[in-house]
Amino acid sequence: MTETTQAPVIATQLDDLRTRVRVWREAGATIALVPTMGALHDGHLSLVRHAKEACTRTVVSIFVNPTQFAPNEDFATYPRDDEGDLAKLAAKQVDLVWMPTPALMYPPDFATTVEPRGAAQGLESETRPHFFAGVATVCTKLFVQVAPDVAVFGEKDYQQLQVIRQTVRDLDLPMSILGAPTIRESDGLAMSSRNAYLDADERKRAGQLYAALQKVSAAVRAGDDHDKALGQGRKVIERAGFKLDYLVLRDARTLSEPRAKAEPVSLRVLVAAHLGKTRLIDNIAVDEAG
Ligand code: AMP
Numbered sequence: 202m203t204e205t206t207q208a209p210v211i212a213t214q215l216d217d218l219r220t221r222v223r224v225w226r227e228a229g230a231t232i233a234l235v236p237t238m239g240a241l242h243d244g245h246l247s248l249v250r251h252a253k254e255a256c257t258r259t260v261v262s263i264f265v266n267p268t269q270f271a272p273n274e275d276f277a278t279y280p281r282d283d284e285g286d287l288a289k290l291a292a293k294q295v296d297l298v299w300m301p302t303p304a305l306m307y308p309p310d311f312a313t314t315v316e317p318r319g320a321a322q323g324l325e326s327e328t329r330p331h332f333f334a335g336v337a338t339v340c341t342k343l344f345v346q347v348a349p350d351v352a353v354f355g356e357k358d359y360q361q362l363q364v365i366r367q368t369v370r371d372l373d374l375p376m377s378i379l380g381a382p383t384i385r386e387s388d389g390l391a392m393s394s395r396n397a398y399l400d401a402d403e404r405k406r407a408g409q410l411y412a413a414l415q416k417v418s419a420a421v422r423a424g425d426d427h428d429k430a431l432g433q434g435r436k437v438i439e440r441a442g443f444k445l446d447y448l449v450l451r452d453a454r455t456l457s458e459p460r461a462k463a464e465p466v467s468l469r470v471l472v473a474a475h476l477g478k479t480r481l482i483d484n485i486a487v488d489e490a491g
Contacts, residue, residue: 231256234349240280240394269335320363409441443474
């Protein structure tokens with residue numbers, strides 16, 4: 202089956218965006234937003250599919266958000282491919298692509314930040330202390346700009362998904378958040394724009410991150426002690442040449458540490474590790490088939 206291509210509307214000005222959305226709403230449409238930083242891959246495109254199932258109109262935003270990168274991180278070199286992205290979104294029949302400029306998002310007198318705690322504490326925040334304030338602030342702006350009924354986020358960035366759910370709840374934003382499963386390469390490596398940084402040898406080893414998550418998840422399901430299960434996973438990761446930031450089991454909703462002998466909660470295994478210059482993150486549910 203061939204996909205028909207229909208160029209989406211590209212909006213770079215807030216007035217344009219709001220006029221389009223208002224016209225759709227007056228015609229009875231529901232609106233889904235998929236926030237991205239571009240360099241789109243099949244993981245992003247799966248979010249578009251979920252958005253199209255949830256609502257009658259789909260908006261994808263592309264904005265590489267400077268405030269979620271620390272000065273030593275990869276903002277300047279983050280992969281950018283507007284032309285390729287727009288072609289992929291046209292093939293998926295996205296209705297509108299919102300591409301605000303940094304000056305529109307952050308004028309020189311910009312002075313307000315959404316500072317999440319709760320699920321934002323620990324894990325990614327240990328090594329990236331300003332990350333979730335950057336993410337929560339830009340997403341809140343995108344939500345107010347587009348005013349969608351639904352915004353779709355990937356489970357790939359699981360802590361981010363839980364932080365955004367909390368932000369929407371705490372600020373009474375009139376919309377819902379839809380979490381979508383992680384799309385993987387054939388060896389299990391979660392698709393990510395940053396996988397482009399891996400050299401050929403690193404790419405061969407990168408799938409071991411998922412193998413380690415599966416190992417921990419299977420061991421916990423089999424009734425192993427958590428520390429023992431995590432130890433097995435750690436071995437797989439270190440043997441593949443990664444330098445580990447964290448490998449943990451957490452309450453899937455709050456991301457707090459599960460209490461021993463507490464009433465059963467859903468658990469999630471989350472990992473962050475460096476392979477050469479590239480930092481990769483991934484996670485799976487403990488009850489996910491391994
Ligand atoms: P990014 O452009 O990396 O900021 O990601 C934009 C959205 O795509 C976020 O909600 C991510 O969680 C989601 N995403 C990134 N990679 C994947 C993947 N492999 N599978 C599913 N969703 C993903």
